[in-house]
Amino acid sequence: MSEAPTADDTPISQAPPPMHLVRGAIRETGTSIATVFGNPGLRRVNLAFLGSLIGTWAYATAITVWAFDFGGATAVGVWVVVRWVLMSVASPFTATLADRLPRRMVMIGSDLSSLILILVTGALIWQGAPALSVFVVATVTSLTGSPFRPAQAALIPQVAQTPGELTATNGVASTFESVAIFVGPALGAFLLAFTSVPVVALVDAVSFAWSITFVLRIRMPHRPKATGGPGEPGVMDTGGDDADDASGPGFRAEVSAGFRAIWSLRDVRIVIIIYCLQTVVAGASAVYVVVMASQFLSSGANGVGLIDSVSGIGAIVGGFLAIMLAPRGRLAGDFGIGVILWGLPLVMIAIWPSMWPMFAAMLVMGGANPVVDVNATTILQRLVPDAVLGRVFGAMESLLIATMAVGGLIMPVLIHVVGLRWGITVIAALVTVGTLPLLPALKRIDGAMREPAGLAVLRRVPLFAPLDPKKLERIASLLERQELPAGVAVIREGDPAGPYYVIESGRVEATYQGRQLSVEGADEGFGEIALIRDVPRTATVTTTEPTILLALQPSDFVEAITGNDEVGSRFDALISKRIPTI
Known part of the structure; x- marks a missing residue:
C-alpha cells in the first residue's frame, strides 16, 4: 500500500521554473x-x-x-x-x-x-x-x-x-x-x-x-466633497486627541x-x-x-x-x-x-x-x-x-x-x-x-x-461606485460576514430597520404580503429603504439557496451615503424602481 505523496515528494520538474516566475513577474x-x-x-x-x-x-x-x-x-x-x-x-x-x-x-x-x-x-x-x-x-x-x-x-x-x-x-x-x-x-x-x-x-x-x-x-474625476473646512474634502480624523482642530482656522x-x-x-x-x-x-x-x-x-x-x-x-x-x-x-x-x-x-x-x-x-x-x-x-x-x-x-x-x-x-x-x-x-x-x-x-x-475581505464585493455594488477608494476601504472593514442556509428570513416585513446587506454569493427572494417582488443575486444589496426613510422593513427577504451576506450596521451605512450627491441620486433611482412594485 503506497503512501500519499507529500509536498517534499513533489518532483522538481513540477516546481515552477525560475523563468516562469520571471515571466509572471514581468x-x-x-x-x-x-x-x-x-x-x-x-x-x-x-x-x-x-x-x-x-x-x-x-x-x-x-x-x-x-x-x-x-x-x-x-x-x-x-x-x-x-x-x-x-x-x-x-x-x-x-x-x-x-x-x-x-x-x-x-x-x-x-x-x-x-x-x-x-x-x-x-x-x-x-x-x-x-x-x-x-x-x-x-x-x-x-x-x-x-x-x-x-x-x-x-x-x-x-x-x-x-x-x-x-x-x-x-x-x-x-x-x-x-x-x-x-x-x-x-x-x-x-x-x-x-x-x-x-x-x-x-x-x-x-x-x-x-x-x-x-x-x-x-481632468479630475467628479467626487462631491463631504462637509469639512474651506476647500477640504472632509473633516480630518487622525485618531489622536488633537484631531478635532487640525483643520481649524x-x-x-x-x-x-x-x-x-x-x-x-x-x-x-x-x-x-x-x-x-x-x-x-x-x-x-x-x-x-x-x-x-x-x-x-x-x-x-x-x-x-x-x-x-x-x-x-x-x-x-x-x-x-x-x-x-x-x-x-x-x-x-x-x-x-x-x-x-x-x-x-x-x-x-x-x-x-x-x-x-x-x-x-x-x-x-x-x-x-x-x-x-x-x-x-x-x-x-x-x-x-x-x-x-x-x-x-x-x-x-x-x-x-x-x-x-x-x-x-x-x-x-x-x-x-x-x-x-x-x-x-x-x-x-x-x-x-x-x-x-x-x-x-x-x-x-x-x-x-491588508484589504478587507469584502472590499472586492463592495466595489461591484453600483450604489457605492461613486465613493472614493479610501472611504470604500474603510466601509469594507466594517462589514460582518454571515453564512446562511436556504430558507432563512434575513429581514421580515414590518420589523424595525436593521443592517444593510450585500450578497457575496447565493440568492435571495424579496416578497411583500406573500407576493414575490424580486430575486437578488451576488453583488446586489438590500435593506436600504427602511434605513434611509426611517420606516419599518418594507419587504421580507429570504434566502433561496446557501448564501453569504455582508452586513453593514445602520449607522455605518447612513454615514457612507451621506454627503455624496451621486450616491444619493443612485439611491433615489433604486427606490423608485422598488417602491412602485410594493
Whole structure:
C-alpha cells in the first residue's frame, strides 16, 4: 500500500521554473503599468512628474559641479546644508497650498517658477555674476519647487480608483523617477562636457515646460466633497486627541496640521522615523559621492554625473521591483528592507575603496531607493485622511530634508576626522542599527493595511461606485460576514430597520404580503429603504439557496451615503424602481 505523496515528494520538474516566475513577474508589472496608463489622469500625472524631475536632476548636477569647481567639497557641503535647512523650514508652509488650492494649479505654479529661476541662474553664470548671487538663486529655485511633490502625491489618490491602482501608479512614478535620476545627471554631465551650465539651464526649461503641458491636461474625476473646512474634502480624523482642530482656522494650525497628524498616527510616525534614517545617508551622499568621484575616477569631480547615473540604472530596475513586490501585501516590510539596503552596501566601499565596489554599491542603493519611496508614499496615502494629506507630505518632506541636511553636515566632519572609509561605515551603521528593531512594527503595519475581505464585493455594488477608494476601504472593514442556509428570513416585513446587506454569493427572494417582488443575486444589496426613510422593513427577504451576506450596521451605512450627491441620486433611482412594485 503506497503512501500519499507529500509536498517534499513533489518532483522538481513540477516546481515552477525560475523563468516562469520571471515571466509572471514581468506580466504582473506589465499589467500594473497598463492599468496606470489606461487612466488618462494618472498617465498625465506621471508624465508631468518625469519632465519635472529630469529638469531638477540635470540642474542639480550642473550646480553641484559648478559649486565644486568654485570651492571644492566644502562649498558643496555648505550650499547643500543651507539649501536643505531652508527647504525643511519652507516645506510645511508651501505644502499647505496643496490642501488649500487646486493641486493641479500648485504643480503648475511650482514648475513655472522653477523654469523662470533656472533661466535666471544660467544667465547669471553666463554673465559672470558673483558666486553668491548664483547660490542665492539656486537655493530659491529649490524652495519654489518644493510644493510640487506634496501636491502631486496628494493628487494621485484623487485620480486613482482602487488601492491596487494607487500602488501601481506610485510604482510607475518611482520608475519614472529612476529614469530621471539616470537621464537627468547623465544629460547634465554630457552637456557640461561639451557646453556649459547656461546650456543645461535652457534644456531644463524645456523639461519644466513639458511638465506644465501635461498637468494642464489632467481632468479630475467628479467626487462631491463631504462637509469639512474651506476647500477640504472632509473633516480630518487622525485618531489622536488633537484631531478635532487640525483643520481649524488660523495660519499656525494650517501649517502644523501635517506634523500633528504624523504625531497622532502611530504607524505613520514609525514609517517616517525609518524614512528619516535613510535620508541621513542620502544627505551624506551629496558629499561622499563627490569625494569618491575625485578619488576613484579619472574624470575627478565631473564624474559625479556618472555615479548618479549608475544609481539611476539601479533605480530603474528597483522601480519595476517595487511594482512586482506590491501584490505581496508587504509594503511596510519591504520598505524596511529597502532602507537597510541603503546602509549595508556602503560597508563594501569601506572594505574595498575603489571604483568597481563603489559602482556596485551605488547600483544596489539605487535599486533599493524606489522600494523605499514607493512603499512609504503608498502607506501614507492609505493611512492619512485626504483633508490633510498634502500637509502631511509637506511635513514629511520637511523632516526628510532636515535629516538630509544632518547627513550633509556631518559627512564632511567625518571625512575630516576619520577619513572616507570610516565615515561611510558610521553612516551605514546608523541606518542599519536604527531600522532593525522597528521591523516587527512594520510587519504589524502590513497586517493592518491588508484589504478587507469584502472590499472586492463592495466595489461591484453600483450604489457605492461613486465613493472614493479610501472611504470604500474603510466601509469594507466594517462589514460582518454571515453564512446562511436556504430558507432563512434575513429581514421580515414590518420589523424595525436593521443592517444593510450585500450578497457575496447565493440568492435571495424579496416578497411583500406573500407576493414575490424580486430575486437578488451576488453583488446586489438590500435593506436600504427602511434605513434611509426611517420606516419599518418594507419587504421580507429570504434566502433561496446557501448564501453569504455582508452586513453593514445602520449607522455605518447612513454615514457612507451621506454627503455624496451621486450616491444619493443612485439611491433615489433604486427606490423608485422598488417602491412602485410594493
